[in-house]
Amino acid sequence: MKNPVAAFAAFGILTLGSVAAAQDTAALPVTIVIHGGAGALAPGRYTPAKEAQFIAKLNEALDAGYAILEDGGAALDAVEAAIVTMEDSPLFNSGKGAVFTRDGKNELDASIMDGATLNAGAVTGVTTVKNPIRLAREVMENSVHVMFAGNGADKFAEQQGLEIVEPEYFYTEHRWKSYEEALKREKEQKDSAISHDFKYGTVGAVALDASGNLAAGTSTGGMTLKNFGRVGDTPIIGAGTFADNKSCAVSSTGHGEYFIRLTIARDICAQVEYAGKTVEDAAKDVIHGRLETLGGGGGVIVLGADGAFAMVFNTPGMFRGVKSASGVNTTAIYGD
Numbered sequence: 001m002k003n004p005v006a007a008f009a010a011f012g013i014l015t016l017g018s019v020a021a022a023q024d025t026a027a028l029p030v031t032i033v034i035h036g037g038a039g040a041l042a043p044g045r046y047t048p049a050k051e052a053q054f055i056a057k058l059n060e061a062l063d064a065g066y067a068i069l070e071d072g073g074a075a076l077d078a079v080e081a082a083i084v085t086m087e088d089s090p091l092f093n094s095g096k097g098a099v100f101t102r103d104g105k106n107e108l109d110a111s112i113m114d115g116a117t118l119n120a121g122a123v124t125g126v127t128t129v130k131n132p133i134r135l136a137r138e139v140m141e142n143s144v145h146v147m148f149a150g151n152g153a154d155k156f157a158e159q160q161g162l163e164i165v166e167p168e169y170f171y172t173e174h175r176w177k178s179y180e181e182a183l184k185r186e187k188e189q190k191d192s193a194i195s196h197d198f199k200y201g202t203v204g205a206v207a208l209d210a211s212g213n214l215a216a217g218t219s220t221g222g223m224t225l226k227n228f229g230r231v232g233d234t235p236i237i238g239a240g241t242f243a244d245n246k247s248c249a250v251s252s253t254g255h256g257e258y259f260i261r262l263t264i265a266r267d268i269c270a271q272v273e274y275a276g277k278t279v280e281d282a283a284k285d286v287i288h289g290r291l292e293t294l295g296g297g298g299g300v301i302v303l304g305a306d307g308a309f310a311m312v313f314n315t316p317g318m319f320r321g322v323k324s325a326s327g328v329n330t331t332a333i334y335g336d
């Protein structure tokens with residue numbers, strides 16, 4: 001496998017988010033930050049028309065979440081609304097448009113966490129639930145457990161009356177083509193099985209509401225050619241998702257195996273809570289320090305209890321956006 005650190009170094013250090021770092025903590029601005037996946041997203045990767053589609057969908061997701069916050073709604077509801085918008089879009093690797101497993105199936109993972117209570121819900125290997133993030137929330141709010149897997153998760157969704165779809169619902173032609181290409185590359189031994197396709201589209205959101213509560217959520221189809229039973233970081237609380245009003249809310253995207261081993265989301269919040277770091281410094285330490293040292297690639301969105309935010313990644317790009325009562329309203333794809 002190509003060393004991702006070397007590959008990403010060529011694109012420099014890419015961060016954004018200091019804009020909000022100096023906000024007045026006495027009047028916290030409601031804020032939502034989203035991502036739509038990190039990876040090999042260099043300028044020229046998409047046509048201007050395709051870029052416009054991505055940006056429009058990111059704005060739609062931001063608006064869906066922000067409208068709730070603006071009305072005095074809960075951070076959890078804003079996170080769920082933003083993620084559902086992206087799950088329903090074939091552009092992203094979550095819900096409709098998820099990548100294919102080695103067996104040619106779509107197996108979805110999601111998690112959500114409430115920073116006020118530290119309650120959390122997660123699902124992995126879901127195959128029939130239209131919006132896995134809604135199921136994660138059901139697990140959090142209407143079960144005594146934190147995580148459901150596979151058939152049990154699908155069954156729980158039915159019991160809770162969530163929208164159920166045929167597995168074919170998740171199919172998209174472009175993901176099927178990527179799957180076939182990945183198989184071909186692997187056969188020709190030009191690439192390692194799982195190294196190349198975490199580039200588009202896991203989705204996530206973090207939000208701060210008018211009551212000062214934080215929430216985080218993440219949803220994905222995982223990585224192309226993932227083996228049967230593989231669980232990535234997305235449904236792992238502390239790796240793919242974490243939220244605590246005492247520190248911050250984080251949603252991750254990238255090569256999940258590294259994010260699990262480094263408990264990336266929790267590590268960032270721990271650095272904020274115990275070491276008094278800013279969300280941006282903590283995120284940089286983890287993404288440009290620990291993750292790169294291990295050879296992993298990806299990014300995070302982080303929102304602090306004080307309203308400061310960071311979007312940090314060591315890949316060439318990350319679909320991302322922020323909308324805040326402080327006046328920030330921005331989306332981006334590449335590391336500019």
Ligand code: ASP
Pocket residue numbers: 037038197198199200201202220221222223231232233234252253254255256257
């Ligand atoms: N983190 C996801 C996983 O490993 C993939 C991604 O974020 O692109 O399943």
